[in-house]
Amino acid sequence: MGKSTAAATLRRLGVAVFDADLIVHRLLAPKGAAVPQVSAAFPDVGDETGGIDRRVLGRRVFEDPAALDRLEHILHPMVEAAEKRFLDRARARRERIAVLDIPLLLETGGDRRCDYVLVVSAPAFIQRQRVLRRPGMTAIRLSAILKKQMPDCEKRRHADFVVSTGAGRDQTLRRLQGIIRVLRGESSDSLGRRRRAATGKRRR
Secondary structure, eight states, X not given: OOHHXXXXXXXXXXXXXXXXXXXXXXXXXXXXTTHHHHHHHSTTOBOTTSSBOHHHHHHHHHTOHHHHHHHHHXXXXXXXXXXXXXXXHHHHTTOSOEEEEOTTTTTTTGGGGOSOOEEEEOOXXXXXXXXXXXXXXXXXXXXXXXXXXXXXXXXXXXXXEEEEOTTOHHHHHHHHHHHHHHHTTSSOOHHHHHHHHHHOSOOO
């Protein structure tokens, strides 16, 4: 959908962004905190550098719900601890805004710990073109991934802000700049007030 590009743009705009995928990569890298437990649970997924081969691991758990559950029980507490450290640092710096870039946020109920939800969206044909350019991606694998995700139209209904990335980076940048102005109190947007009214107390 362009989520990684949007997250990178937010960083350039001076917003603190927590990248859950990056944390997982670090946990599975050589000397990563999750390597011993993952290696014990999945003995054949190590690589020659002493880390975890994420492609091999992905194939092991992708069609095996029990294996995926075992992996999530190892990784999720570590990612949540990293998220807490990130938010603590953001509070200490008195950041006005902190962004959690988390896959499957709505599907896992993670939006309940957020003040606002921003959904990055693109037309299906553009999404398909982008994803199929990734190494190792196939149409069959893409179809399986999409089945695990909430449909885009439903995600948009849950969103406080929607950023469309199909019309180019300049338009995406302008939309993100506008959202940042709303959240910093420099502008007004009816979408930006809905969740604040629902939650009452602001959280990061």
